[in-house]
Amino acid sequence: MSIRGALAVTVGKGTQWALRTFTKGGTSLPGKLAAKIDPGVLAQLAKDYEVVIVTGTNGKTLTTSLTYHVLKQKYPDIVTNPTGANMAQGIVSTFLEKTSGSGKKIAILEVDEASLIHVTKYIKPRFIVNTNVFRDQMDRFGEIYTIYDKMVEGAALAPEAVIIANGDSPIFNSRKLVNQSIYFGFNHTDDGETMAHYNTDGVLCPNCHSILHYKFNTYANLGKYYCPNCDFKRPELKYQVTAIENLDYKSSSFQIDGYPFHIKVAGLYNIYNALAAYSVGREFGLSPEEIQAGFTETQQKFGRQETIKVGDKLIILNLIKNPVGLNQIIALLNYERDPFSVSLILNDRPADGTDISWIWDGEFERLTDFNIPYVGVSGIRRDDMELRLKVAGISEATMEKTESIGDVINSFQHAPTEKIYVMATYTAILNLRKELADQGYIQERMK
Structure with a gap:
């Protein structure tokens, strides 16, 4: 590590100690100060880690938590940002917080969509998980295609990273990427014929601009989509929800690839989060039993x-x-x-x-x-x-x-x-x- 980098780390860690000792603590300020001293400090802090980045509009925090607890079943030395400090300075703070450990070093990082490019400039992840893209914070992001442009641009800075994307989201199949992509999604019901609600974003075919149809629609613009006027359709899924067994107000039971799973949160949208975490776990070689053990250990997250x-x-x-x-x-x-x-x-x-x-x-x-x-x-x-x-x-x-x-x-x-x-x-x-x-x-x- 360079002298400048060492100084940045010393100042960052010192700031973390002071915040913990004399205040209620803080997540981003230490990283902000460290990056001010050495803009490239993140590359030095993360150089020994195999990194998974989770990004997208909704579901980042829970997907990150589920993935962290899943991989902990096999890899004890994992760093993550559990407080949701998901911009570049928060990521720096996350690595500053980590003490030295033994074994394979893995980082599971929630990253804000607009900040992805500022993170992949220094970190070259093994996987980037794309949860979904919905209209969000119009003052900051603009429309969904602007959000996705930022995600594509960020991923392109790490061309060796494999994107694990929600295959039920049409936008993730709308253009050719430099990254390899694999997809997860739902195949839990028989095919039918339906369309998304009329007030739904992201349901135009990227090739011919016709309105997409669905064999089934889980919610919003997600589901088994296809264009009735050209060959655009949902890509082949590597990992899939194959059955919904029970949904109540505080938990969900379902099957992925025929294996039973249970999570202590409700809603189809959280099953998508679990499916994303399962996909990462399987890519790291974990068994379904190990993944369920990780799901069981996951605690309720903020809000x-x-x-x-x-x-x-x-x-x-x-x-x-x-x-x-x-x-x-x-x-x-x-x-x-x-x-x-x-x-x-x-x-x-x-x-x-x-x-x-x-x-x-x-x-x-x-x-x-x-x-x-x-x-x-x-x-x-x-x-x-x-x-x-x-x-x-x-x-x-x-x-x-x-x-x-x-x-x-x-x-x-x-x-x-x-x-x-x-x-x-x-x-x-x-x-x-x-x-x-x-x-x-x-x-x-x-x-």
Whole structure:
């Protein structure tokens, strides 16, 4: 390591120690300082690691966690970024945090789509996992094709990396890449004939621009697609979900390649995350039994159906950031058999996305399918959320608008149900967890 690199590592590690010792800690600042001293420090820190990068719009955090716990069954010396610090400086901090270990060194890294190019400039991963591409943070990313352009550009800097892509997503089969690609997807039902919902992005054939048809459609633009006017269709799948056995509000049972699996989170979208992690595990030579053991060890992640006890109430936290993710979370309510209330918190800080127009594409109207006695509304853009819910048909008599996070927690106490589903943007969940920690309901904060 160069003198400049050694200085960068020393400053970064020293900053991490100071933050842990004198504050609540931090994830990105040490990496930011280290990279300022030596922009190439990431290449030096990661040079002995076999790296898997997980990127895409939705599912990065849980896919990374599942993959980490799967590979831990065979490889004990693994580094990852569990707090979701997924931009370049956060990745540097992740490696600074790692102490020396023995055996094969592996890194499982969640990487922001727009930051991929800044990571692959220095790290040449063995695999890049592409989860999906949906409209997200329009102020930052633009449309889905702009997002995918960034992902393709980042992958091209590591041409030897194999892309493990969601084959059910048409965009991942829309162009020729310099990277080798293998695909995972669903083959859990008989073929039929359907089309995606009319308000769905990414359903135009990249060759002839006809609207894609589907033999089956799992959700959004995902499924067994084909173009009725040319030869564009879903690629051959190497790994596939072959059966859905049970879905409820807190878990999922299914088969992949004929083997049974169970995860402690709900929803088809999380089965996709498990399938991605399974695909990586199989590429590393793990058995289905080892992969299931990894799934079993995976803990609830920040804002991903995370359950917190607040007095006599059970709070289920769900991160919302785009229409597709919101719609899948609302779909989970179909599995709930107990009475429940809903609390919606909408912020528009940079980490949330400052463009909140996406709430008008989210299917809030589906909330009227449930007998919800109480709907809380809060956040910086609470007035916008209140208006959206009124347009969706939510009764004003059931709605309560609160200003502060403290008021939100107080509202939990007088909600008429034991269970409360919280749907909140990123900084709103951070603020909520901070306040819950301050009040003693949880022991640690997300940094």
